[in-house]
Amino acid sequence: MTLVLNTLEGDYSEQITELLAAKDSEVDIVNTAEMKIAHCVGCNMCWLKTPGVCAIKDDYEIILKKLVATDNLWVVADTKFGFVDYRGKRVLDRLVPMLNMYIEIRDGWERHQLRYHPLNFGVIYKGNGNREMLEEWCMRVARNMAGKSLGVIALDAPETSANAGGNVVETAMETATNTAAALPEHIVILNGSPRVKKNSNTNKIIQAFTEGLESAGITHELYSLSNHTEWDEAREAFMTNDNIIIALPLFVECLPSLLLEFLSTLPTERKQPAKLSFILHSGFDEGHQLRLGEKFLQSLPSQLGCTYGGTLVKGGSFMLRMRDNSYIKKVTDKILASYAKMGQSFALNGNFFTPEAKKFTGPEKNPKIGVLLFNLIFKRLVKKNFERFANAWGCTRPLNDQPYLMQ
Numbered sequence: 001m002t003l004v005l006n007t008l009e010g011d012y013s014e015q016i017t018e019l020l021a022a023k024d025s026e027v028d029i030v031n032t033a034e035m036k037i038a039h040c041v042g043c044n045m046c047w048l049k050t051p052g053v054c055a056i057k058d059d060y061e062i063i064l065k066k067l068v069a070t071d072n073l074w075v076v077a078d079t080k081f082g083f084v085d086y087r088g089k090r091v092l093d094r095l096v097p098m099l100n101m102y103i104e105i106r107d108g109w110e111r112h113q114l115r116y117h118p119l120n121f122g123v124i125y126k127g128n129g130n131r132e133m134l135e136e137w138c139m140r141v142a143r144n145m146a147g148k149s150l151g152v153i154a155l156d157a158p159e160t161s162a163n164a165g166g167n168v169v170e171t172a173m174e175t176a177t178n179t180a181a182a183l184p185e186h187i188v189i190l191n192g193s194p195r196v197k198k199n200s201n202t203n204k205i206i207q208a209f210t211e212g213l214e215s216a217g218i219t220h221e222l223y224s225l226s227n228h229t230e231w232d233e234a235r236e237a238f239m240t241n242d243n244i245i246i247a248l249p250l251f252v253e254c255l256p257s258l259l260l261e262f263l264s265t266l267p268t269e270r271k272q273p274a275k276l277s278f279i280l281h282s283g284f285d286e287g288h289q290l291r292l293g294e295k296f297l298q299s300l301p302s303q304l305g306c307t308y309g310g311t312l313v314k315g316g317s318f319m320l321r322m323r324d325n326s327y328i329k330k331v332t333d334k335i336l337a338s339y340a341k342m343g344q345s346f347a348l349n350g351n352f353f354t355p356e357a358k359k360f361t362g363p364e365k366n367p368k369i370g371v372l373l374f375n376l377i378f379k380r381l382v383k384k385n386f387e388r389f390a391n392a393w394g395c396t397r398p399l400n401d402q403p404y405l406m407q
């Protein structure tokens with residue numbers, strides 16, 4: 001079964017069928033522009049309260065039910081910043097109920113268990129996509145779903161879109177070397193997580209980081225994009241300040257769709273230059289898991305009329321908001337204290353290009369002994385902890401439930 005989610009306005013059925021003819025003779029094309037589909041808000045209900053069922057009651061449930069009978073998933077999307085636009089990313093962020101919360105090591109990497117079966121994944125893009133970045137994204141998404149990449153196809157004539165955006169990362173790296181100039185006095189910080197502020201791990205990170213900034217005499221103002229009523233002020237602050245940090249969680253190997261939407265509302269011409277830096281964090285703790293997200297962030301500032309101030313990259317943030325037990329509290333306190341130190345370092349250096357920022361990520365991949373210990377001891381402990389959380393949330397189903405299998 002092949003499912004195509006067409007997120008473009010309009011009916012592209014003929015073109016899509018033609019493009020996929022050599023691969024699949026029969027495809028089910030769903031036009032999502034005509035459907036009501038919200039951003040994933042990271043509420044975790046689909047993992048911990050109603051396993052496999054999303055708490056957002058919109059048209060995405062139709063797609064989840066189709067996915068249970070799907071082997072190949074294609075997303076057709078317009079592009080922005082060289083990547084799929086927020087509409088294309090949104091239908092991917094909502095895939096989370098297709099996995100369950102349990103963690104395992106698969107092909108050497110930390111992964112969530114599949115709720116159903118492997119899924120192959122491909123992208124058909126319109127406009128100026130950075131092909132290399134899209135190909136890597138496809139491969140990473142497919143591997144998370146234990147499937148294969150189906151590849152990347154340009155909907156427009158391949159000559160016009162194949163190389164577009166290809167040099168953006170290099171340009172960012174060039175400008176990065178020229179950004180040491182002025183040290184910050186005041187910083188605008190955007191929390192790019194769609195999760196409400198009080199539950200957001202990003203917010204915990206920002207709190208710790210800004211303690212470090214404040215201790216060095218740097219002031220800041222904070223906007224949380226999960227709250228739409230803050231978007232106008234956030235946009236105004238972004239356009240009128242010269243030092244900006246966006247802190248964000250990794251969502252399906254790149255930026256949350258909500259943040260992509262906000263960024264696509266920003267004017268690209270600025271009156272005065274600004275330095276844009278990032279704090280990128282993720283659930284899994286291997287540094288390699290965040291590298292595509294980092295690559296995308298490197299490409300972003302020049303497209304928004306800013307210079308690049310580097311990205312602070314660190315995994316293992318999923319527990320930061322869960323502080324109900326003394327062991328977890330001890331571990332998370334240590335992580336947060338390290339972010340406070342990085343706040344002091346940013347105040348002194350004005351960027352994340354320092355050796356301490358590089359080192360902050362930790363190992364790119366878990367060492368063999370770590371994998372062994374995980375399989376022997378921690379896997380079961382982590383599983384028990386997740387079940388404890390689920391119990392506290394009033395969950396009455398097994399966490400690996402398959403609610404749509406029989407329908």
Ligand SMILES: Cc1cc2nc3c(=O)[nH]c(=O)nc-3n(C[C@H](O)[C@H](O)[C@H](O)COP(=O)(O)O)c2cc1C
Pocket residue numbers: 040041042043093094096193194195199200201202203249250251252253254281282283284285289315317318319
């Ligand atoms: C929809 C969604 C997708 C995610 N994708 C990834 C991912 O690809 N890799 C990863 O390591 N963590 C992923 N995470 C985990 C988050 O990055 C992590 O839990 C983070 O701490 C959330 O921060 P927040 O509470 O501020 O939203 C994902 C979480 C959600 C809800």
